[in-house]
Amino acid sequence: MTDAGREYLLACRRALRTLTDGEEFLEARRSDPSGTIKIACPLTMAREILAPLLRDFITRFPSLKMEIEPYSFGWDQEPREDVDVFFKLKAPKDSVRRVRSYPGTARGLFASPAYVNAFGSPADPDELAAHRCAGSGVWKLSRGSKEVTPNIAFHVVTSDPGINLPFALDGLSTRGRWGLKLASAWNILGLLALLNVVTRAILTTPGPLNLIHAEVPDRMIGMFPFLLIPGFFVPLAVVLHVLAIRSIHGSLAKSQISN
CATH class of the missing domain: 3.40.190.10 (Periplasmic binding protein-like II)
Structure with a gap:
């Protein structure tokens, strides 16, 4: 063996000894x-x-x-x-960094049964714009080779699944059929309250139907701008209440058919 070979052998033995010591050190610290x-x-x-x-x-x-x-x-x-x-x-x-893949999360569209029963399931991605969605960024939906990007205005903007999950399970604040029934009762109560105000206004205004006499006659209702109340705002309130009730009853009927 040459002198160079002998020096190389000693260097290799020292390297192997260092590796052995390092492995024993790691084993002692592993526990x-x-x-x-x-x-x-x-x-x-x-x-x-x-x-x-x-x-x-x-x-x-x-x-x-x-x-x-x-x-x-x-x-x-x-x-x-x-x-x-x-x-x-x-x-x-x-x-260059050492990377290992970690199990990912399931991505998709999720809704509670109460929400689907009340508002139906969208048949087309574009119909998502009319639904109450929670999320963030741009949604890219794919089926096979087809990919679409619906224009969604989020009711709740967040990328945290910890917020999206309970919000979706809660029916996106719809509360299912009970919420729709409560909304219908609220609009009916609004119509009754409006009818009470209109009736009292008619009965206290000077004229043939003036059955309720007050100390000060109600003459301002026939003067501008108070004339706009019976001529515009009252009919507008009635129309809005009626449209809301029709929409709610339509959703309830759809929910009953789905069940």
Whole structure:
């Protein structure tokens, strides 16, 4: 063996010894790791997935500290050097980093049975514009090779599933058939209250139907601009109440047919 070969052999033995020592060190620390591990993840993931695991994790590794840094959907999601584990929603820009795929979430359109019974299910993506939707951004809906982007004005704008889920399960504040019945009763009560006001106004106004005599006669109702009340606002209120009642009864009938 040459002198160069002998030196190379000794260097390899030293390298192997260093690797063996490092492996033994890791094995000794594997059962009881210590230090701080920093995790960055979406806010919903921190609340719904990591939080329930903290108790068991700390019980199993009491010497290991954890620092969780949640971020919202709109923040910068590129990993930093001071973060040990980074969960991303989007593909990383730095392809050199070691990346493992994590089970994703189901994406789709969801509605409560009460909402579908009351307002029906949209047959076309464009009909979503007439429904009460919660979400954010642009919705791209696909079926096979066809992809559409409906124009939706969200009633609630948020990207947090923790808010969207209970809002959808609650029927998007419709409360199903009971809510429609309550809305119908409210409009009928409004018509009765309006009828009471109109009747009292007629009976207190000087004329052949003046059956209720007040100390001060009601003459202002025939003068401008008070003349607009019986001539415009009262008919407008009646028409709006009637249209609302018809719409509600139509939704109730549709709900009964669906059931």
